[in-house]
Amino acid sequence: MSGGGGVSIKSDDKKDEKPAAAMLPLKPTASPSSMETQSGGGYVKTNKQRRKRNCKICVCFSILLFLLIFIVILILAFTLFKPKRPVTTIDSISVDRLRASVNPLLLKVLLNLTLNVDLSLKNPNRVGFSYGSTSAHLNYRGQLIGEAPLAASRIAPRSTHPLNLTLTLMADRLLSESELLSDVMAGVIPLNTFVKVSGKVSVLKIFKIKVQSSSSCDLNISVSDRNVTSQHCKYSTKL
Structure with missing residues (x-):
């Protein structure tokens, strides 16, 4: 109580004062920029x-x-497109020129002989066949006595290519043949013609397969009639 009739009420500070709430640490929140970076x-x-x-x-x-x-x-x-073997066939052999004479003193034979050979190369494949240059051979008892060149060429698919060759005997290669005298006196000269063609068949322009075709003909030539009396041919092809 104080003078002057005024009434003052003193509150008990300690009684009315409430304790402050404890401040909890705030969790850090991700910033928008960091969220964008992560995403x-x-x-x-x-x-x-x-x-x-x-x-x-x-x-x-x-x-x-x-x-x-x-x-x-x-x-x-x-x-x-399976590759097939090309076939070389000798169609005919004819005597173009034949002159044979015997020198009884020297026991020497003078022989002049030219043969015409017609042959054909057949390509049964669905693709072209290309072959390189080669030669046709004329043989007498295993010895080469004449040859004719055969130029490189190409045969179209499933077609036949005819060829004509002239085989001329090289007389100087028969000078040492003692059997020729007896053959001429007997009136029959045994000869052999041989042709071998080597080339490639290209399948789809990717696979190139080597092929070889050959023909060999044994024939007898009559000296008096100047023609071929017998002919027997063998053919061989391989991939």
């Missing part, structure tokens, strides 16, 4: 994974496509 990094990573996966799919598809094409080509090469 952007995830997007890039996903894009890279997709690219790698697409790349692997493309590579696998390309390999499978290549294998499929290769298998198809291989099947065609050995079925529809």
Whole structure:
């Protein structure tokens, strides 16, 4: 109580004062910029994974496509385009010129002989056959006595290429043949013609297969009639 009739009420500070609430530490919140960075990094990573996966799919598809094409080509090469052996055939042999005389003193034979040989090269393949230059040989008892060049050429698919060759005897190669005298006196000269052609068959312009064709003919020539009295030919082809 104080003077002057005024009433003052003193509150008990200690009684009415409430304790302050304890301040809890705030959790740091992610800033918008950091969230954008994280989401952007995830997007890039996903894009890279997709690219790698697409790349692997493309590579696998390309390999499978290549294998499929290769298998198809291989099947065609050995079925529809399977290489066949070209055939060399001697169609006819004729005597163009024959002069034979015997020198009894020297026991020497003078022989002048020219043969016309008609042959054909048949290509049964569906693709062209190319062969290199070669020669046709004329043989007497295993000895080469004449030859004619055969130029390189190409035979179209499934076609036959005719050739005409002239084989002329090289007289100087018969000077040492003692059997020739007895053959001329007997009236029959045994000869042999031989032709070998080597080339390649190109299948689909990818596979090149070597082929070889040859023909060998044994024939007897009559000295008096000046013609071929007998002819027997053998043919051989191989890949």
